[in-house]
Amino acid sequence: MKNVLVIYFTQTGQLSSAVKATMLPFENDPEVTIHYEQLKPLKTFPYPWSYMEFFDVFPETVHGVACELAPFSFDPDKKYDLVVIAYQPWFLSVCVPVNSFLQSPEAQKVLAGTPVVTVIACRNMWLSAQEKMKKRLLELKANLVGNITFVDKSANLVSLVTVLAFVLGGQQGRFLGIFPKYGVKEDDLRIAPSFGLKIISSLKSNNYTNLQKELVDVGAVSVKANLMLLEGRGKVLFPLYANYISKKGTAGSQDRRTRVRIFGIVLPTGILILSPIITLISRLAPLIASGKMKKEIAYFSQNSLR
Numbered sequence: 001m002k003n004v005l006v007i008y009f010t011q012t013g014q015l016s017s018a019v020k021a022t023m024l025p026f027e028n029d030p031e032v033t034i035h036y037e038q039l040k041p042l043k044t045f046p047y048p049w050s051y052m053e054f055f056d057v058f059p060e061t062v063h064g065v066a067c068e069l070a071p072f073s074f075d076p077d078k079k080y081d082l083v084v085i086a087y088q089p090w091f092l093s094v095c096v097p098v099n100s101f102l103q104s105p106e107a108q109k110v111l112a113g114t115p116v117v118t119v120i121a122c123r124n125m126w127l128s129a130q131e132k133m134k135k136r137l138l139e140l141k142a143n144l145v146g147n148i149t150f151v152d153k154s155a156n157l158v159s160l161v162t163v164l165a166f167v168l169g170g171q172q173g174r175f176l177g178i179f180p181k182y183g184v185k186e187d188d189l190r191i192a193p194s195f196g197l198k199i200i201s202s203l204k205s206n207n208y209t210n211l212q213k214e215l216v217d218v219g220a221v222s223v224k225a226n227l228m229l230l231e232g233r234g235k236v237l238f239p240l241y242a243n244y245i246s247k248k249g250t251a252g253s254q255d256r257r258t259r260v261r262i263f264g265i266v267l268p269t270g271i272l273i274l275s276p277i278i279t280l281i282s283r284l285a286p287l288i289a290s291g292k293m294k295k296e297i298a299y300f301s302q303n304s305l306r
């Protein structure tokens, strides 16, 4: 019997649909037992978010400050054969509830020496968050053997509008009747069980050497050049903005409201301006630096940390 632990957090159910679709073959396998652990912050994050709540969570998310979680139902002393960590990136970082789990003594116990597969469901920017995840898993002596990503495939500026309508306005259908529905589409989840089958086969043979390559070959990861370049800018600027806001006060404090408000305007405006420029650069880059772009895409498609 193989024991699998699935750790996940979700606000609207998008991520749980993605991870459950991936785990479907496990559910039907008599040789596998799964324990699902949904992380529950003691102070719940709101959905839909108010403008201030949403942007105020930015500095602590980027700085990796943990929140308190409800007690876990899994047994940290049990030896799991595989741990699946399903998470959303928040502001190019691991979302606070999952990051808080990664800082817990229970995570330390359950992840040391254990194979880990990460499952991400998000808008479209997960590269920097996954770099942080890789780093933390290395610190915990876990063995990251697979990464699967589900993204909103709309154009970047379209999903910028729809994600804001989704998180701030609670809009789960078509915004204004003209924009596509936000998020990972049901159609894109049809392929998820085939990712699960690849994982099961590695789990049973206890050989994960080729797992990530096999996952990439069946479309589990797609790295887009324009988004990679855009994230590169964000990765440098976000810690600076986060420090700038934190200097004025802690989470929720009145003193930092003006700076939070400014960030809430600067971020979408910055994406709006930079996105078309970077898309143009990304179209030209393969002509100028094709080798470098390919190398970068290959790097983000695998699981080691440079």
Ligand SMILES: Cc1cc2nc3c(=O)[nH]c(=O)nc-3n(C[C@H](O)[C@H](O)[C@H](O)COP(=O)(O)O)c2cc1C
Binding pocket: 009, 010, 011, 012, 013, 014, 015, 016, 054, 057, 088, 089, 090, 091, 092, 093, 121, 122, 123, 124, 125, 126, 163, 167, 183
């Ligand atoms: C505070 C916050 C920040 C987010 N930042 C990102 C991000 O950096 N990249 C991204 O692709 N999606 C981002 N998203 C979208 C989430 O990844 C995800 O699609 C959304 O929260 C719905 O997931 P859930 O219902 O499973 O929680 C963010 C969402 C929230 C609430």
